[in-house]
Amino acid sequence: MKKDIILAGVGGQGILSIAATIGTAALDAGMHLKQAEVHGMSQRGGEVQSHLRISEDEIASDLIPEGKADIIIAVEPMESLRYLSMLTHEGWLITNTTPFSNIPDYPDLDRIVEKIKSIQNHVAVDADAMAKAVKAPKSANIAVLGASAPHLGLEIGKLENAIRKIFATKGEVVVQQNIDAFRAGLKASREYKS
């Protein structure tokens, strides 16, 4: 099993927590992992992406080749489209639909959504609303992770354990909020009709 994953969003939206969770679950499953993170200047309200590669075999490059990503997981709709050329032909595009509009010329959301829906394998969910509905307003990122879970090739239980591990230092309340957000995203994804 091998999955090449692009994580996309805006600085501060928590894509590194998604990466850490998938990474922890993959290690737990005895897989190899490489994850190229973004640090420094690009974090201040700018676009951020991370390449996450998990595989049963050794992984050579820290970067995923163009057109080879199995999944794009995005916490923001416009950002979900920025790295589209990275996606393989049958790749999955999993994204939040709530925009993060911190620029004056943010494009028309309908056009963005239309483009997302034109991708054959996609899941577009309102992760912000889902997170709020389960009283975990800060966990939209983990709701998106939940929406991607059926396509990651990892056991759901292992992903939930990873969430517990990653958020353990923040206390039981935060752990439970993230589990709830994850399950909400997972449910929406399973019921999603494109």
Next chain:
Amino acid sequence: MQKLLLLGDEAIAQAGIDAGMSGIYAYPGTPSTEITEYVQSSREAKEIGIRSNWSANEKTAMESALGMSYAGKRAMVCMKHVGLNVAADGFINASITGTNGGLLVVAADDPSMHSSQNEQDSRFYGKFSMIPILEPNNQQEAYDMVHYGFDLSEKMKVPVLLRITTRLAHSRSGVFPKQKKEQNGLKLPEDLRQFVLLPVIARKQYKRLLSHQPEFVRLSENSDFNKYFDGEDKSTGIIACGIAYNYLLENYEGKNIPYPVLKIGQYPSPLKDVERIYDECEQILILEDGYPILEELIKGLLNKGKRIRGRLDGSLPRDGELNPNLVGKALGRKFESRHAAPDFLRPRPPKLCKGCSHNDSFLALNEALSEYSRGRVFSDIGCYTLSALEPLEAINSCVDMGASITMAIGAAEAGLVPAIAAIGDSTFTHSGITGLLDAVNNNSPITVLILDNSTVGMTGGQKSSALGRIEQICKGIGVEEEHIKVLKPLPKQHDENVSVIKQELNYNGVSVIIPRRECIQTLNKRMRAKHKAKVADIR
């Protein structure tokens, strides 16, 4: 031993801890910052007494590490590539003095300038000072090279340079640690004049360095970090340096590469292997994630030999970071993607955080300057550099750390009066103080804004080295007390701040204005930590 999941930076730090390093010296700089931060937050490092406080700049870091080496102990210095320019004097001369305890210099380069002013290649510095250079291709090699580098430094009595790039520094992967080593005891050099570079001694020391050169090549030829893989198809031979080797492997996805491949991780280049691949193959493709150093060397000035392909002949782009696709294209592969990003997407440039004190400082400065012609604000490197962009468009230069004050001096002397310098608190202590001394000695008509957000904001909020002592420093240098003004950069103080700045712009001498308000990010971090401590107390 258990596999650890580490960033390249963290692998280097953990290796230092395991290899008996007694101290790490550094000034923050992306992508090197996490090396020192890892040691600072390591309980193990604390227990065994590894010193790890930030230095004022890369030069002071380099020299302090050399002092630790003089005393017989192992020391690491870390910096971003441009930091090596600042440390260069000490760095180059340390190869002449030689070392006593192991001395490892880690330089983190930034091809593609993800967060830098240029993409200079630190291997040039290593070559310039004629010392061995190590360049890992993955996190495990980075870890192993720290152990090897310290041993090599102690064996050959020279500093060793470890060169990494952003991609490796900030990518995470599994690393197997090695057996831990004890720190060295205090032990002075046998020759107490070794470090005295009077010409008569320096000449002798320089000859020693020169005489080591053939041995450095031999060590490279026998190094485990340099590997020759033969291949059937001799139409092309491939030399792949550091992380570029991974991009080559990626293109064959675990299958055999048909061409002979020389993987290089240690310099000076392994001459025998280079000669072999050149002799056996019809043409050579050179993959370097940085400047085309090896390519230029092998090609030579006249380029009369075999065809050498790489960044210089257009097989690869002349600038920017390599990746699997660029390497694949150089190998003649075609890539097709069914998907393409739509053209209506918009870029999201980085911005000052909401509520950042720099925003209020520059709004006030812009208004105070409205009666003058534009183009007179010399600035520096830090979060505040973002004020060059819309909507503030407040500054006209950002060159190297400290250059704001000194450029303002020169421009004022050319007749641009008033000239303004805008510099952050950490940049001021890094290399602004000496420039301010020049200004005082010249009585230059400049106004210096020291933007004091009480932290090193740009690199993630490290401790600023003159916290709470900026006015004292300015006074000590000789800035007149009545022309040192402290402001509170807040919207409600705006009018008052504008009038103070206007007043100082009119003064025909050196003024220092210090807008002081803590960085929002640092403040939030501090509040969260405080809250956590409180909760822990209650429990």
